[in-house]
Amino acid sequence: MVPLLLGITLISFVVIHLAPGEPTDMQTELNPDAGVELKTRLRAQYGLDKPLTEQYFLWIKRLVQLDFGTSFSQDHRPVWDKIVERLPITVLINVLSVGLILLIAIPLGILSATKRNSMFDRWTTLLVFLGFATPSFWLALLLMDYLGVYLGWFPISGIKSLGYDYLSPSGQVWDVIHHLLLPVMVSAFGGLAGFSRYMRSNMLEVIQQDYILTARAKGLSEWTVIAKHALRNALLPIITILGLSVPGLIGGSVIFESIFAIPGMGKLFYDGVMMRDYPLIMGVLVIGAVLTLVGNLLADVGYALADPRIRNS
């Protein structure tokens, strides 16, 4: 895994340095007060005057000491701090929305499979694909306007009310939940299609197997056949997908976060890229890479745990 990680960082490092523009641009570009001398001085302060290979080795040297360096943006803060303060809300929203998706998509998939080609199957298919096809920012704005402005049921944006500090502990929890309802619903709606379709096709495949026929022949109830014999096998591929979605937990969508004014990872990364904040970009990429590798590992382990055939081979 370590060589793989090194490779990822090397490629990322080269690619972001290939993009035109530099971190100093924010301060110096088209700024009449900024002379050539200032540009060279700032570049030297950021270490940008050194050869690229040297910059990379310096960065790696710091990384192995788990030092992600200091952001090149004008706040000069440690990259780690900037990432850590945005992680909880991003992970929370992603976990909630994946949870909600599983909660709805699995039963939906099972029902669609068992009642294949029924009206129910057709309507849910239509619905989940509508969700898949609807741009989330558009849906979000419509819901904000109707549920937030017109009906006044939900707050429009942000994650806390202005008077949050004055609320009781239970009031604070409710306040956050209240704020998160819309964003979580909107992001889950778009993700239903994938999981429920997966679930449906897995289930369809499984219930055509001979052992299901056997189970039915034994006289087991339809519920036991589906829930006990079929479901467990149909769930297996879901483990893989869940494993692959682990790095996604720390990633956020810029558009989504901008619309709901949520200070998450997506916006942080996007702003970092726009400002060519190299240490920040690398920091986020490294964490993403590590999580991808860990996610793959977890999926493999989970698969082995769930499926005796894999464990034995």
Place this chain on the structure above:
Amino acid sequence: MNYRWLLMLILLPWWLVACQQQDPYYADDATAQTPQFGDTLIMGTIGDASNLLPMLSTDSSSSEVSSQIYNGLVRYDKDLNFEGDLAQSWEISADGLEIVFHLRHDVKWHDGAPFTSADVLFTYQLLIDPQTPTAYSERYKQVTQAAAPDAYTFKVRYAKPLASALISWAMAIHPQHLLAGKAIAESALARAPIGTGSYCFVEWLPGEKIVLERNEDYFEGAPYIKRIVYRIIPDLTTMFLELQSGGLDYMGLTPLQYARQTTAPAFTRRFNRFRYPAFAYTYLGYNLHRPLFQDKTVRQALSYAINKKELVDGVLMGLGQPANGPYKPGSWPYNPNVNSYPYNHEKAMQMLSAAGWVDTDGDGIRDKDGKPFEFTIVTNQGNDQRIKSAEIIQRRFQQVGVKVKIRVIEWASLLKEFIHPGNFDATLMGWTVPIDPDGYNVWHSSKIGKGQLNFIGYKNARVDELLEQGRRTLDQQQRKIIYDEFQQILAEDQPYTFLFVPDSLPVVAKRFRGIKEAPSGIMHNFIRWYVPTAEQKYLR
């Protein structure tokens, strides 16, 4: 301070950048209530601040927040004249080389420490320290000698008279007792500033909000509004929905929102809208290194071919005005008596023909020496108004037989690959307009080099002379004569076609009283805004 020189408008739509205005909107003082203390103003801002040590930041969000927390020695008043801020008075020597500031005696930092001339001297030393990563050092390097002879006097000396010297001391003064002896880039004050201003810093939740609370000991009297909360909402549509739902009290509207979405009584009952020209303009700049644009007649013809009124109507929903020079209409350096190139299709056609561009092969495109008149306009991604303007201009140019292609490029690439290497035909961009008219860095021929601001390569000996004179002359009357001539030459040469000046369109919740429009905007008397007790919304 928002009076930074020309800074290109990129990710920040200019309607959020500054606040200025025109005639009185409503005279609230006539109904004279006694102002009352209390309540919170919640402002929407699209970007988070980056650093609240003003010398380290260049973004408008940071400077907006900082302007409430810090003071400079001088500032512009509501009519854009100089007035004392931390300095109660100043003297400029007869030769224009020395300025002596007499500081106020009654100023305290937010932590209670007294403010003295040592802080000013320290700020100056920080600004010119090569270790300080500041973008503002250049203008302070003109100072040959700075001294603090006593606790409330500060003196600076220049080698040559400099018209912009006085306003450079509007730079926020930083506290010596908290910053001395440490690396400023690592100071904790960047996230929790201590200043002398009318509001004290309370809290900053990154990407979420910044909270300020009034300074009870402010030397001009405590502000009425208890708190300011800056809420960071990156999306303008969300910001507008938030405003409607009551989650915001102040934001800058887009022209579309102003013209179409805020006229209903349900909205005007709860909000006051303001409208006044912004300190900015949009232009079409011709690369004068290209043979195509070296003939003045051609540039003039292109200016006649563009309908500026149509651009204002189509792009700004009528909320702006045609531009005919680099200064804000109505400001003192602005010269209204120059050729404004009103739209004239016939004249454009004639002038192009006269310049030798005739459609000889009948393909609808003029040509000369076998070369068709076609070129590309480059502009930056993410600014819808510029892209729309380019498209409207494209159609008008087509009508006079000039073929135009449009290329929209990401900001950093646009500058690095096209503008700075001079690798473009024409570019559609914008400048913010400084209050001081010194245009040396943009128009002087010495600024043509790579990475400099005269990237279109404009060279005019008389303009060079005028610009050099203008920045060394302190008398406003004399400067006016100089810059009037400068604008006449620009109008004649048309190195840019000046397109339009957009309007700033702020909107404020109606419960806020005491707002007065002035040439500088509505924020100039913010500490005198108030909310009558009965209407106060946030009681804690």
